[in-house]
Amino acid sequence: MARKPQQQRSKATVDAIIEASFICVARDGTAATTTRHIADVAGISVGSLYEYFSNKEMIFDAMNERFVADVVAMLQPLVPVIARLPIGEAVKLILGHFEDFLGRNDQRYLKCARQAMGVDIKDHLGPITRVLMDIVMQHVMHHPEHMRLRHIPAMSYIFINGGIFAIVRHLSDPSPPISYEELAQGLADMISHYVAQEMLLTAPATQD
Amino acid sequence: MARKPQQQRSKATVDAIIEASFICVARDGTAATTTRHIADVAGISVGSLYEYFSNKEMIFDAMNERFVADVVAMLQPLVPVIARLPIGEAVKLILGHFEDFLGRNDQRYLKCARQAMGVDIKDHLGPITRVLMDIVMQHVMHHPEHMRLRHIPAMSYIFINGGIFAIVRHLSDPSPPISYEELAQGLADMISHYVAQEMLLTAPATQD
Amino acid sequence: MARKPQQQRSKATVDAIIEASFICVARDGTAATTTRHIADVAGISVGSLYEYFSNKEMIFDAMNERFVADVVAMLQPLVPVIARLPIGEAVKLILGHFEDFLGRNDQRYLKCARQAMGVDIKDHLGPITRVLMDIVMQHVMHHPEHMRLRHIPAMSYIFINGGIFAIVRHLSDPSPPISYEELAQGLADMISHYVAQEMLLTAPATQD
Amino acid sequence: MARKPQQQRSKATVDAIIEASFICVARDGTAATTTRHIADVAGISVGSLYEYFSNKEMIFDAMNERFVADVVAMLQPLVPVIARLPIGEAVKLILGHFEDFLGRNDQRYLKCARQAMGVDIKDHLGPITRVLMDIVMQHVMHHPEHMRLRHIPAMSYIFINGGIFAIVRHLSDPSPPISYEELAQGLADMISHYVAQEMLLTAPATQD
DNA sequence: CATGAATGAGTATTCATTCAT
DNA sequence: AATGAATGAATACTCATTCAT
Structure with a gap:
């Protein structure tokens, strides 16, 4: 799970996820932010989220x-x-x-x-x-x-x-x-x- | 549904719920505290909880x-x-x-x-x-x-x-x-x- | 979770779940049997399943x-x-x-x-x-x-x-x-x- | 998609996949064996797996x-x-x-x-x-x-x-x-x- | 009033499969 | 041919809330 990005595209996706995480947390708070919200805002699928982060916690950690x-x-x-x-x-x-x-x-x-x-x-x-x-x-x-x-x-x-x-x-x-x-x-x-x-x-x- | 307590017993139950809420939040945090936890700690049924508080939010409000x-x-x-x-x-x-x-x-x-x-x-x-x-x-x-x-x-x-x-x-x-x-x-x-x-x-x- | 049935109705539900489990496993095999299938066949909601069994494994254990x-x-x-x-x-x-x-x-x-x-x-x-x-x-x-x-x-x-x-x-x-x-x-x-x-x-x- | 191997390299890859399949199934069982696991053990990409086998089932069939x-x-x-x-x-x-x-x-x-x-x-x-x-x-x-x-x-x-x-x-x-x-x-x-x-x-x- | 069984929408996470590069 | 990023349907499980008894 959660593999390191190896291509440019990957790096961009990781950034998009963190960006989306910021937006969702700012809008709804940590508790109400779901992986689906983040994926939607990042414009990717839930599956892709887990390509780069092994779980939700890791996304928040990266954001912090x-x-x-x-x-x-x-x-x-x-x-x-x-x-x-x-x-x-x-x-x-x-x-x-x-x-x-x-x-x-x-x-x-x-x-x-x-x-x-x-x-x-x-x-x-x-x-x-x-x-x-x-x-x-x-x-x-x-x-x-x-x-x-x-x-x-x-x-x-x-x-x-x-x-x-x-x-x-x-x-x-x-x-x-x-x-x-x-x-x-x-x-x-x-x-x-x-x-x-x-x-x-x-x-x-x-x-x- | 949630009515104001008008009898002694009611008052005691409300207190027990708030007390239980304190205990659960201190132990698990707000996010991980469920109505079931609170009811269990308060020694009452979930149903009774909703007799006194219209929803979980209200319990936390009362606690605060x-x-x-x-x-x-x-x-x-x-x-x-x-x-x-x-x-x-x-x-x-x-x-x-x-x-x-x-x-x-x-x-x-x-x-x-x-x-x-x-x-x-x-x-x-x-x-x-x-x-x-x-x-x-x-x-x-x-x-x-x-x-x-x-x-x-x-x-x-x-x-x-x-x-x-x-x-x-x-x-x-x-x-x-x-x-x-x-x-x-x-x-x-x-x-x-x-x-x-x-x-x-x-x-x-x-x-x- | 998974509390012991305390009423007659509960006992009947537990039986219905085990019965449904038999039907599903006989029809689809263990691997393809989902909690939703069992719940549907038992005529109850997924939530009720977990009232009586703490997880899928427990249902299969009961069935066995x-x-x-x-x-x-x-x-x-x-x-x-x-x-x-x-x-x-x-x-x-x-x-x-x-x-x-x-x-x-x-x-x-x-x-x-x-x-x-x-x-x-x-x-x-x-x-x-x-x-x-x-x-x-x-x-x-x-x-x-x-x-x-x-x-x-x-x-x-x-x-x-x-x-x-x-x-x-x-x-x-x-x-x-x-x-x-x-x-x-x-x-x-x-x-x-x-x-x-x-x-x-x-x-x-x-x-x- | 899945084509019959016609070259030496292909044959070797097919063998590697079957070998990997054996290893994974022996280690984790059929149910817990994923295409990713097999690909990893075989030392190839998931994409290549599907070059040789049209789906997971076919891999298991070949293994059997x-x-x-x-x-x-x-x-x-x-x-x-x-x-x-x-x-x-x-x-x-x-x-x-x-x-x-x-x-x-x-x-x-x-x-x-x-x-x-x-x-x-x-x-x-x-x-x-x-x-x-x-x-x-x-x-x-x-x-x-x-x-x-x-x-x-x-x-x-x-x-x-x-x-x-x-x-x-x-x-x-x-x-x-x-x-x-x-x-x-x-x-x-x-x-x-x-x-x-x-x-x-x-x-x-x-x-x- | 009290109970606790029942509900079902919602959550995180997985994985077979596809496809642009 | 090979890659691995992307997909999204599917799965196990949770929990606030309701309601028949």
Whole structure:
């Protein structure tokens, strides 16, 4: 079963299946997405589905892999830029890119992210979390004074997870109580105020 | 068909069904929970299930309602206490209660919360968000100097949503990168540093 | 799944399913018999099938059990009679009953026996073999002079297995080269000649 | 579509397919053997399979044909030898060769024989039965005194069919109640005793 | 009110067969 | 001739829902 594609045509079919999977999951959710739906949307037969994926689970896995890869591909090139920005600006830049990214293709990624959130909280978001952690590290390295900050791992954990969820929830909300702009500014303020305060508290007593 | 329970026995049966629903969802997840499972665990027949709930969806709705009511019932009595605490203490107090609450009955609430997260991000968490907003308001009212804080709605939104998700994710993670204690302290620091910094920035120019 | 019938109606349904299974297997063979066929013939829905049998295999098992029980029920009452007959007569009596039995219900049992033969040669025929072995033993006990016979286990094995197959093959053959009467007489002769010869060879040397 | 092989390469491919068919059927049984399996084992593509055989059934038919031909090829050269042996020796010689033959290639032939037994009792075993009948005839011709035997067709039918099945069942049984040696000796005794007794009963009254 | 037997549309998956390359 | 991708009907099995008792 599920053999590796050996021809160009095969590769295209695999892509069509993953694409269809995105569309179906975005439209109906994971639970209501059937192999027949995917096959129909992909414009192929059910049988062909199983030429390339040994079962439905594998299709979703491939989709999640693609999702994660796309997020990473979006973030990766930003790393050097972000690392050099003031922290508030860095946050807003990332958030701007996220808004754009999650809105693509009729919010396909946003809807899939929501599906992934409830189930395998860790597994699928893992690589993304790693890139974000990397961004944090790079940023600290470009701002040596921040090395003084305490609890960087905990604060990163909170900020990354909390931030992602706040964004996803906000973008999913048809009538959010605040604007995305306010959300972005709020997150930027939250982190930059925190840093500022930490710097203050941990400042060497050279004042007197 | 589904009628409102009007007798004691009915009420007890409805409770048994909701209880069974909690148990099944915590054990197998929403997708794998069948009406038969619920009926078996509740100790009644499938037929009786439909005497009280017109369909499966309604059972889950009732369960979520109960979940939300329980969270609110847990938080409500804390409001006056929290309102009077310094903000960092307030956060840690709430987090302590959440940890206990989500761990009850073999993490029943935690597991259900995860199920609810991906699907109906808004609908079910709504009332909880409202109580938390209320806590924020009460706190501000007991700390009038905080009225000076800008963007309270945005910051509350971020903190409440981000905080809830960070907690749920952390408690669901079998090997979290930080301890719950660190998470709680981090969230407390995050908010209190933010407030401190805001107070600083918005301080009236009494310096000269 | 597959719960035990608790009402009269249930018992009747279980019987209908086994009956339908016999009909389908006799008509199409095991491999071509589908759960839908069985359900249709039984006059019930597929769903009901699985109320009583956890899977297709279980239906076939029940059918085989019934088959074996029916053969045993046919043979059992004959045991005391057979045990007292001369061996040739005993064989012919059994063969007569087998012919009748296998021909019942449009050769239902014959066709099922053929299916069982290729697959689980041992498992399903086991109990039948045991009854036949018992008949042999009873016969010997009523004919003490036969205790002198050597190799009774081997000869029983050969005769029982060979005999059953010869019968099944013959009855399944639309144009057999010999008549059933000849087959029966042949088997009777085969065994009685063997016994006679053995008695001769093992006779105490009273000749001189 | 299916054409007769007309070239060497074709012949080799056909052989490879039949060989693969044997391997698959012996390993998984007829029901679980798929065209893909056969093609894989044969080292060709499914498409090529249909170049040589119009459908799966034809492959199995060819396999059975080959099986029968192999049995016949095994028996044929023995005929002149067997015809000259005393009947008991003849039987044991044949049984010895059968044991060896059915055990070849990890019991390939034995397993296929079992598959064939339940389904097409007549069709495939026919030619084999004919050779065995021929052996009987040749034997009688070399032992003219046996012409006196009555019911030769019936007895041959019984002995051949019963014997084959007894052998197949015995060799398929992981823990048979008697040894193959005992089985062979038993069959030899059965027939030679029968013959001896018949000779006795039909002896011309030369006593006086 | 309670029961649990019955339903049947729906689901994932398989596999013999075809056909464009 | 050979390939292997594509097909889609068919299969075993599930489960929310109904209804006769």
